[in-house]
Amino acid sequence: MNRHDVNKSPGARLGMRLRRDWPLLLMTAPAALLLLVFHYVPTLGNVIAFQDYNPFEGDNPLEAFVFSEWIGLGNFETLFYDRAFWEAVQNTLSITLFQLVFFFPLPVGLAILLHSVGSSRLRAFVQGVIYLPHFFSWVLVITFFVQMFGGAGLLAQQLRHHGVEPWNIMANPETFILLVTSEAVWKDVGWGTIVFLAALSSIDPTLYEAAAADGAGRWRRLWHITLPALRPVVVLLLILRLGDALNVGFEQYILQREAVGRQAAEVLDTFVFYQAIIPQQWGLGAAAGLFKGVVGLVLIVSANKIAHFIGEQGVYQKT
Amino acid sequence: MTKSAIRRRRFLALMGAGTAAAAFASPVGCGMRRRNQGSAANARDVAAVIPKYMPIELLAPDIPGEGLIPNGYLHYPTHLVDAITDKPGRSGRVITTMSPAWGPNPPGPSRNAYLTAVNRELGVPINPSVQDGNTYADKLSAVLGARDVPHLLCVPSWDIDKIPRFSQAVKALFEDLTEYLRGDAIEAYPMLATLPTLAWQYAVWSGRLAAVPYPNSGPFPWALFYRKDLTDRAGVAAPKTIDELYDFGKRMTDPSKGVWAFGNVFNMVQMFFKCPGTKGGWRKKAGGGLEFKFETVEFRQAVEFTARLFHEEMVHPDVVASKGADAKQLFCAGKMIAWEDGVGAWRGMQSEQSKVTRGFDMHPVPVFSAVGGTPSVWGGGEPLFYTFVKKGLGKERTEEVLRVLNWCAAPFGSKEYELCLYGVEGKHFTRAADGSPAPTDLFSQELAAPPQYSILGGRAAVEVATADVPSYVKDLLAYTRATLPYLEPDLFRGIKVELPPNYSKTIGTSEDKVNDVLRGRRPVSDLDAIVREWRNTGGDEGRAFLEKILADNGR
Numbered sequence: 106m107n108r109h110d111v112n113k114s115p116g117a118r119l120g121m122r123l124r125r126d127w128p129l130l131l132m133t134a135p136a137a138l139l140l141l142v143f144h145y146v147p148t149l150g151n152v153i154a155f156q157d158y159n160p161f162e163g164d165n166p167l168e169a170f171v172f173s174e175w176i177g178l179g180n181f182e183t184l185f186y187d188r189a190f191w192e193a194v195q196n197t198l199s200i201t202l203f204q205l206v207f208f209f210p211l212p213v214g215l216a217i218l219l220h221s222v223g224s225s226r227l228r229a230f231v232q233g234v235i236y237l238p239h240f241f242s243w244v245l246v247i248t249f250f251v252q253m254f255g256g257a258g259l260l261a262q263q264l265r266h267h268g269v270e271p272w273n274i275m276a277n278p279e280t281f282i283l284l285v286t287s288e289a290v291w292k293d294v295g296w297g298t299i300v301f302l303a304a305l306s307s308i309d310p311t312l313y314e315a316a317a318a319d320g321a322g323r324w325r326r327l328w329h330i331t332l333p334a335l336r337p338v339v340v341l342l343l344i345l346r347l348g349d350a351l352n353v354g355f356e357q358y359i360l361q362r363e364a365v366g367r368q369a370a371e372v373l374d375t376f377v378f379y380q381a382i383i384p385q386q387w388g389l390g391a392a393a394g395l396f397k398g399v400v401g402l403v404l405i406v407s408a409n410k411i412a413h414f415i416g417e418q419g420v421y422q423k424t
Numbered sequence: 425m426t427k428s429a430i431r432r433r434r435f436l437a438l439m440g441a442g443t444a445a446a447a448f449a450s451p452v453g454c455g456m457r458r459r460n461q462g463s464a465a466n467a468r469d470v471a472a473v474i475p476k477y478m479p480i481e482l483l484a485p486d487i488p489g490e491g492l493i494p495n496g497y498l499h500y501p502t503h504l505v506d507a508i509t510d511k512p513g514r515s516g517r518v519i520t521t522m523s524p525a526w527g528p529n530p531p532g533p534s535r536n537a538y539l540t541a542v543n544r545e546l547g548v549p550i551n552p553s554v555q556d557g558n559t560y561a562d563k564l565s566a567v568l569g570a571r572d573v574p575h576l577l578c579v580p581s582w583d584i585d586k587i588p589r590f591s592q593a594v595k596a597l598f599e600d601l602t603e604y605l606r607g608d609a610i611e612a613y614p615m616l617a618t619l620p621t622l623a624w625q626y627a628v629w630s631g632r633l634a635a636v637p638y639p640n641s642g643p644f645p646w647a648l649f650y651r652k653d654l655t656d657r658a659g660v661a662a663p664k665t666i667d668e669l670y671d672f673g674k675r676m677t678d679p680s681k682g683v684w685a686f687g688n689v690f691n692m693v694q695m696f697f698k699c700p701g702t703k704g705g706w707r708k709k710a711g712g713g714l715e716f717k718f719e720t721v722e723f724r725q726a727v728e729f730t731a732r733l734f735h736e737e738m739v740h741p742d743v744v745a746s747k748g749a750d751a752k753q754l755f756c757a758g759k760m761i762a763w764e765d766g767v768g769a770w771r772g773m774q775s776e777q778s779k780v781t782r783g784f785d786m787h788p789v790p791v792f793s794a795v796g797g798t799p800s801v802w803g804g805g806e807p808l809f810y811t812f813v814k815k816g817l818g819k820e821r822t823e824e825v826l827r828v829l830n831w832c833a834a835p836f837g838s839k840e841y842e843l844c845l846y847g848v849e850g851k852h853f854t855r856a857a858d859g860s861p862a863p864t865d866l867f868s869q870e871l872a873a874p875p876q877y878s879i880l881g882g883r884a885a886v887e888v889a890t891a892d893v894p895s896y897v898k899d900l901l902a903y904t905r906a907t908l909p910y911l912e913p914d915l916f917r918g919i920k921v922e923l924p925p926n927y928s929k930t931i932g933t934s935e936d937k938v939n940d941v942l943r944g945r946r947p948v949s950d951l952d953a954i955v956r957e958w959r960n961t962g963g964d965e966g967r968a969f970l971e972k973i974l975a976d977n978g979r
Binding site (some may be wrong): 159160161162164165166169189251255256257259260261265266276278299300344360361364365366367368376379380382383384385386 | 437561562565566568569570571586587588589592595596599656679680682684737740741742743744746759925928932933936937938940943945
């Protein structure tokens with residue numbers, strides 16, 4: 106905007122910007138509309154976290170909102186005194202932490218390995234193979250695991266044929282966290298490499314050449330060039346993952362809940378499903394959802410602050 | 425101040441809500457959310473709103489039924505009656521429906537000859553939504569909560585007690601059918617008038633006729649089925665005592681062949697131990713008042729026994745690891761020898777499998793008592809399903825929808841009955857030598873189990889022998905007759921009970937916990953804690969509620 110524009114009235118300035126930017130606005134309109142209709146409008150529904158929401162009050166859904174009884178923080182109180190809720194939170198956080206340590210680094214390593222494969226045809230083939238499971242639904246992934254490792258599965262039957270009593274893989278609450286992590290790794294480790302591969306390909310090859318010319322070996326190059334180049338992406342994904350700490354998925358757990366029981370497989374999302382949606386405790390469900398959202402927000406903001414503190418860009422920056 | 429009040433304050437302070445919010449929120453703990461307390465209508469009020477009973481017997485039964493036993497027919501009629509001459513549909517507007525099915529989903533209207541044929545006969549297009557019966561309650565909860573119901577909604581009776589505020593949902597979402605069907609008004613729908621009075625009595629909510637019932641063809645919710653062909657080959661007889669049931673499990677389980685004796689059997693084991701089953705498990709206590717099955721010695725014994733079956737690995741691992749959706753397939757494939765299912769599963773499975781597996785022969789294990797005396801069996805006259813009509817369709821449209829249900833209710837011996845249950849001759853079935861329909865592969869693909877239109881609205885129950893299941897009717901009626909004397913008396917007979925929401929809520933969570941015990945994830949000694957939690961979270965409320973109903977009715 107030049108100085109000439111500043112002298113015009115605000116209305117005229119807006120009109121001018123509209124004339125100038127309308128193609129851009131038009132292009133973002135569908136996305137904005139989508140966000141509005143499917144994110145911002147439903148957000149208003151959070152009021153039921155403070156209601157004993159009864160969908161059958163009044164003559165239509167809107168009246169149900171209006172006529173449902175206001176109970177202040179009653180739902181939160183019920184929620185926070187419910188031992189099952191804290192067990193679900195604990196399960197969720199344990200799984201998040203466990204996967205942060207044992208799953209999160211794997212795509213980084215795999216991306217570096219893939220990046221070092223010389224033959225582009227071989228690399229494309231390997232990528233194809235490891236991306237594929239991402240497109241399977243959880244139902245399929247778990248069926249596959251049950252057929253392979255279940256009590257009547259391939260492995261168990263092979264072991265029985267050789268006179269070995271098979272051990273319990275799919276229905277053991279104690280090792281459930283290992284199981285879900287393995288399933289997640291099998292399904293998504295390949296997919297997770299995409300972002301890192303993009304970051305790797307943006308590294309200037311002359312850096313490697315210069316380092317090699319200075320006598321840096323393979324490990325030194327990895328340590329001084331590759332990993333620093335990946336750092337912003339790793340930090341970014343880490344922050345996003347932290348914001349999602351209370352989201353570990355839903356189908357994977359609901360499908361295996363029967364096998365290992367509530368104590369092991371109840372995460373926040375399944376808690377909401379079984380304790381709020383099925384028994385029609387909508388207010389309670391909304392309260393749990395709100396709790397999740399607030400915790401996520403706090404985590405993202407603080408992780409971002411920490412990232413700035415250690416000199417990274419993070420997810421966003423104040424200008 | 426009590427300890428919990430202090431904790432409440434602290435939590436609010438932690439939340440940053442401060443003392444003002446504490447003052448605002450404190451009444452909440454004192455039960456502001458207890459308003460809907462459940463209700464019951466006595467037998468006389470119910471009688472005032474139900475339709476007149478006008479049976480139509482197109483054919484004389486070979487084995488006449490009585491009470492809860494349906495009429496039996498050993499021969500398929502050679503001549504079928506055209507029971508409904510007018511086309512039920514006149515508007516030409518689509519009618520949406522939702523109903524459960526157990527098994528693969530059938531193709532939709534444009535690719536389904538069964539739907540096309542019936543819709544042509546109805547004169548109005550029906551667009552069905554068929555949902556998995558095993559998780560139907562979950563789907564129902566969402567549909568009701570969103571107030572987004574189809575024109576016709578089929579609700580299994582066993583799912584209703586699990587849905588809190590169901591009677592409020594009925595009032596808000598479904599048409600009051602009283603004026604359409606009460607007393608003589610039913611004459612406009614002669615086929616619906618053939619449904620038995622007992623079934624209609626259950627279709628009353630808040631004193632109004634709210635649904636069309638689907639009468640059950642027998643009084644028992646469960647039977648323990650076993651593969652007689654496989655046990656005969658192994659030289660193992662059907663168990664007659666609980667020890668024999670255990671031995672049966674030991675002898676029929678062979679993991680190296682991928683065969684396990686049992687699927688889910690817990691309901692049947694509870695019956696063998698004579699746990700009460702009325703309204704989910706209530707009986708009168710010796711000293712007065714009611715007690716729930718959780719609180720009885722028999723239940724503990726049943727849990728111990730079943731947990732032993734799980735612990736000693738007599739239950740198929742796939743059943744342990746899932747909600748049992750594949751149980752039917754495991755049973756058909758001979759990977760699982762015995763499991764409990766609705767009696768209604770018998771016919772379809774026997775018919776379909778006898779084409780696939782030579783000698784396939786499934787039978788129910790005759791009931792026995794594990795604790796002495798005569799056996800005790802759960803059951804009663806409650807309909808299997810209810811069909812609700814969406815509210816606010818207007819008089820003409822409601823009448824049209826009711827005429828569709830009237831068509832579905834056409835009794836055995838009519839052309840409508842055959843089309844509804846078997847589809848189109850030459851496509852979905854061929855005629856066997858005795859003239860009875862023999863289902864084809866297209867039948868299993870397109871009709872769903874049970875057939876989509878047959879579940880939409882019920883008809884007077886009959887049992888008909890067909891060539892695909894030659895001995896079925898005799899076997900079934902023999903089992904029913906042998907088992908009926910042991911039917912547990914229903915304390916609430918004739919009273920329409922709508923359970924309080926808190927009690928409904930606690931059913932699912934308690935079952936979850938008992939499941940943990942059965943599968944050995946919690947010790948049997950945890951039962952005491954589970955019962956305590958159940959009592960505090962709605963169990964005692966349910967008890968007080970049901971005791972009051974009995975007192976009010978002088979029982």
